Amino acid sequence: MIFTKRIKQDQPILRGSLAWLLAVQVFILAPHFVTVPSWIAILWAGVAFWRWRVFQGAWNYPTKLQKTFLVFICCVGLYLSLGAAFRFESMISLLLVGFVLKLVELKNTNDFVLLIYIAFFILAAQFIEFNHFLAAFYGFGCLSVLCATLMQLHKQSEAFNVWKNIRPSVYILLQAIPFMIILFVVVPRIGSFWAVPTPQHAKTGMSDSMSPGDFTELMESNEVAFRVTFAETVPSREKLYWRSLVFSFFDGRRWGQTRQQKKENFFNQASKSLRSHLEYQGDQTEYDVIAEANGQPWLYSLAAPMSWSNNLAFVRDMRVQAFMPVTERINYHVVSSLNYQLNELDADELSQNLQLPNGGNLKTRERAKEWMRETGNTQKLISKLFDYYHQSFFYTLKPPALGAEVVDDFLWGTRQGFCEHFSSSFVLFMRAAGVPARVVVGYQGGDINSVDASLTVRQRDAHAWAEVWLAGRGWVMFDPTAAVAPERVQKGIEQSLSATDRELLARPFGSSSKLFLAMREQWDAANLKWTRWVMNYDSSSQESLLEKLLGEISPMRIAVFVVSAGGGLGLLLFGMLLLQNRKQDLPETSFIYQQLCKKLSACGFTPQDSETPRTFVNRVIKVRPELQASLGLLIDLYERLAYGDELEVAAKLRKSIADFRPSEKVV
Amino acid sequence: MSRLQEYFQRWAARRSPRAGQVTLQHRTIYVFPSKQGLAFLFLILLIWILGTNYQNNLILGLSFFLTSVMLVSVLHAFKNLLGLTFSPEANQYAAVGEMAPFDIQISSAYQISHHGLLLSLDNEESVRADLVAGKPTQIRLNLPAKHRGWLKLPRIVLKSYFPFGLIRAWAYIDLEHRALIFPRPIACEQPPLGAGRGDEGHHLSVQRGDEFQGFQNYQPGSPLSQIAWKQFARGAGMHLKDYRALQSDHYWLDWEMLNARDTELALSNLSYWVNYFADNNVEFGLRLPNLTIDLGMGDVQRLNALTALALFGWVKEGA
Numbered sequence: 002m003i004f005t006k007r008i009k010q011d012q013p014i015l016r017g018s019l020a021w022l023l024a025v026q027v028f029i030l031a032p033h034f035v036t037v038p039s040w041i042a043i044l045w046a047g048v049a050f051w052r053w054r055v056f057q058g059a060w061n062y063p064t065k066l067q068k069t070f071l072v073f074i075c076c077v078g079l080y081l082s083l084g085a086a087f088r089f090e091s092m093i094s095l096l097l098v099g100f101v102l103k104l105v106e107l108k109n110t111n112d113f114v115l116l117i118y119i120a121f122f123i124l125a126a127q128f129i130e131f132n133h134f135l136a137a138f139y140g141f142g143c144l145s146v147l148c149a150t151l152m153q154l155h156k157q158s159e160a161f162n163v164w165k166n167i168r169p170s171v172y173i174l175l176q177a178i179p180f181m182i183i184l185f186v187v188v189p190r191i192g193s194f195w196a197v198p199t200p201q202h203a204k205t206g207m208s209d210s211m212s213p214g215d216f217t218e219l220m221e222s223n224e225v226a227f228r229v230t231f232a233e234t235v236p237s238r239e240k241l242y243w244r245s246l247v248f249s250f251f252d253g254r255r256w257g258q259t260r261q262q263k264k265e266n267f268f269n270q271a272s273k274s275l276r277s278h279l280e281y282q283g284d285q286t287e288y289d290v291i292a293e294a295n296g297q298p299w300l301y302s303l304a305a306p307m308s309w310s311n312n313l314a315f316v317r318d319m320r321v322q323a324f325m326p327v328t329e330r331i332n333y334h335v336v337s338s339l340n341y342q343l344n345e346l347d348a349d350e351l352s353q354n355l356q357l358p359n360g361g362n363l364k365t366r367e368r369a370k371e372w373m374r375e376t377g378n379t380q381k382l383i384s385k386l387f388d389y390y391h392q393s394f395f396y397t398l399k400p401p402a403l404g405a406e407v408v409d410d411f412l413w414g415t416r417q418g419f420c421e422h423f424s425s426s427f428v429l430f431m432r433a434a435g436v437p438a439r440v441v442v443g444y445q446g447g448d449i450n451s452v453d454a455s456l457t458v459r460q461r462d463a464h465a466w467a468e469v470w471l472a473g474r475g476w477v478m479f480d481p482t483a484a485v486a487p488e489r490v491q492k493g494i495e496q497s498l499s500a501t502d503r504e505l506l507a508r509p510f511g512s513s514s515k516l517f518l519a520m521r522e523q524w525d526a527a528n529l530k531w532t533r534w535v536m537n538y539d540s541s542s543q544e545s546l547l548e549k550l551l552g553e554i555s556p557m558r559i560a561v562f563v564v565s566a567g568g569g570l571g572l573l574l575f576g577m578l579l580l581q582n583r584k585q586d587l588p589e590t591s592f593i594y595q596q597l598c599k600k601l602s603a604c605g606f607t608p609q610d611s612e613t614p615r616t617f618v619n620r621v622i623k624v625r626p627e628l629q630a631s632l633g634l635l636i637d638l639y640e641r642l643a644y645g646d647e648l649e650v651a652a653k654l655r656k657s658i659a660d661f662r663p664s665e666k667v668v
Numbered sequence: 669m670s671r672l673q674e675y676f677q678r679w680a681a682r683r684s685p686r687a688g689q690v691t692l693q694h695r696t697i698y699v700f701p702s703k704q705g706l707a708f709l710f711l712i713l714l715i716w717i718l719g720t721n722y723q724n725n726l727i728l729g730l731s732f733f734l735t736s737v738m739l740v741s742v743l744h745a746f747k748n749l750l751g752l753t754f755s756p757e758a759n760q761y762a763a764v765g766e767m768a769p770f771d772i773q774i775s776s777a778y779q780i781s782h783h784g785l786l787l788s789l790d791n792e793e794s795v796r797a798d799l800v801a802g803k804p805t806q807i808r809l810n811l812p813a814k815h816r817g818w819l820k821l822p823r824i825v826l827k828s829y830f831p832f833g834l835i836r837a838w839a840y841i842d843l844e845h846r847a848l849i850f851p852r853p854i855a856c857e858q859p860p861l862g863a864g865r866g867d868e869g870h871h872l873s874v875q876r877g878d879e880f881q882g883f884q885n886y887q888p889g890s891p892l893s894q895i896a897w898k899q900f901a902r903g904a905g906m907h908l909k910d911y912r913a914l915q916s917d918h919y920w921l922d923w924e925m926l927n928a929r930d931t932e933l934a935l936s937n938l939s940y941w942v943n944y945f946a947d948n949n950v951e952f953g954l955r956l957p958n959l960t961i962d963l964g965m966g967d968v969q970r971l972n973a974l975t976a977l978a979l980f981g982w983v984k985e986g987a
Binding site: 114118121124125126128137152154155156157169173174176177178180181184190191192193194199329535537538539571574579581 | 736741744
């Protein structure tokens, strides 16, 4: 029984601890292989094997020369696979290589703890790439294993039972969650201290120009572009034209922004002068948008924005955008008036929207003038063109190739295409007829989630349409695609295509069974909640939440809140821990006897102080002879357990006391 | 700092006075972040900076989570020591120059496990104990024995870094426990034999050399106490000491026969011969100026004699 294990300062690493550490490394490193070169995995396996052989006594720790060589090899490897530039990938790779190489130097408990601490940091770094709520769960798992590994050093391990070893850490982590929530809510958020390299991925999204074929790529992508939650009802689908960019310049093949439009992109000046002759005519809708990073400043809004959160700029083209390219998920708030009118267009802008390329598409120009002469009126011209679209055009995502004269070929030749062809040809036609017109690109519609009524807009909802300046009415939206395929606007892109075309569209879950769709909606709703309430919780949402919680934000109130909530939770937890500590001071037999007395007192028998259990039961039997059998058995078992120490009768006794119901027999 | 520490030590000593049995309560347990815990705080800061720079709530959340884990582990560290009872086991013995063992029983007021209990005496290496499901356990602490007499168990420092090594929970345990330290045995050429009840003792002392029969070859099965270990250690092979002639007699070890100027040396010499006679199963008695141990044999006699030697001139117990 005498236990004298001596503790030294430099405790060597035990077998169990080493095994735990290797397991931890696997969990911690795994998510990073999305970013870092995969040879680091092989490096890890080699180093882990080496360390294990050292533990077995077969190999030695590396010499200084070997270590230098290893480090050199790794540096060369990093240089070859990532280059010399300071990028996010190289930063993470360097950290990981250090973490892996440190393993071979692991000699005592201090090294061990250092490695675990680095693992905590690497765990934090994985959230830069992954911030889905699944990543949070994965992180919790990693954290449990990490903490269990730390606990190994201070606790006798439960050999061969992984869960038993992890469980105490998981309990402590669960107990820590309420405190974390308080800190999460209260600790002020401040801006970045310095600029940091971010992971660079090819971002899909609207580009700053539109040439034939650009949109097909977008439509094949199922990535979420942005999510919207409306304050009140969701406007009907036909009204959901999300504006990203407006193109007024055409070079014969490609639509883009004019120099003026580009200039305005980074300023917020237009708004005041513009708003003076902008008339809002009702049909207001208020919504919050969570936009995914697209690497560009432009965002998504419905025309015409009336007010917007202060991380946005309003642009003359009746759209909003961020001040900087959006490299991380951003959320913003907009109130739009769906009916509006612009009363004035300056000469400069007018000429921009009448601009035609120097040559080409002659047939279209001729026809436009001809039709204008025939109809004599812009409205009639537009309906004639729409009729033409409606009668002889075919909506498809796989149009035949177009020649050099893009619009001529499309309008008078192939007559097959989708939104970019329709909008492009329409605007060119209008301009050729002398009517100011421009192309608007963005997204149309989106999927409404029946769970939380949020709207998810994906890249495949990308759309292009047109605006025509009508004197007295301002810019008026026309969607030539709708003339050909009204379902595109009413029901969404999937419904508007032929079966073969539909194959082109990316579909996330292959199946479209109802159960699947319902699950997907739940999933999306949970995702959106996570993004809104956790990932996008920033200083402004913090302010409003604290205001809601505390009534008013003052350091005093926050301090009182933290102290009372934290202290209260702490006391509660401590009380629970102590309660759980309480020694069971009654032996089982007394507990059973108490149960028996309780049952008997229900039919009027209470034991006297002087009575032993046996005499008490005998007294009961005298009055109620029908209980003889059951009570007799009970008291026999009781005495055998209490005085005879026959532990095997305990189960029998428990069963018979549970079955004993004296009051039922009273007639 | 040192003055502050001194003040703390005095204050802590007042809170946990010396007692026959010590149970740890909330007022006698102290908690503070360990060195590892301070490093952990630094780690939390780094993660917080990472999260702030990337404006990533998940990373910030992790830093808050780790902070909370540290907070919660304060409670667990505290709970790990709460309700532990320390009680002394039987007194042990050692000679000067050896390590004096102190056996202590640790039990718990609760049916929970107490992990990684590190017990140490001033600057000594710690001894680790774990209580599984509240089952009592025994530990042995060792302290170098420097002086003969009673050696009081100094204050024990109990530390625990459970659960994650971030928090050090500690307590001071001042237990009424002591070990008896015998004088260091120092050989001298002749045993200080005094006269017995008759005169024959004197003669015996002269004749002693003849009484010793010398060595016999080792025979398997001989009692271990008869093996001539000293000779064996010198590489002379296994021999048996033959005391057949002596065993029939008894001797008096007498203080008076030694040079009384160096009390400690005299006690050491006596202690050597007490061990010698006891090892060889010779009947002997001990005469000290103020105390006489009657004739006896074996380990009981040895204990009595050594106790008398250890406490020779020992004025007050526990002084």
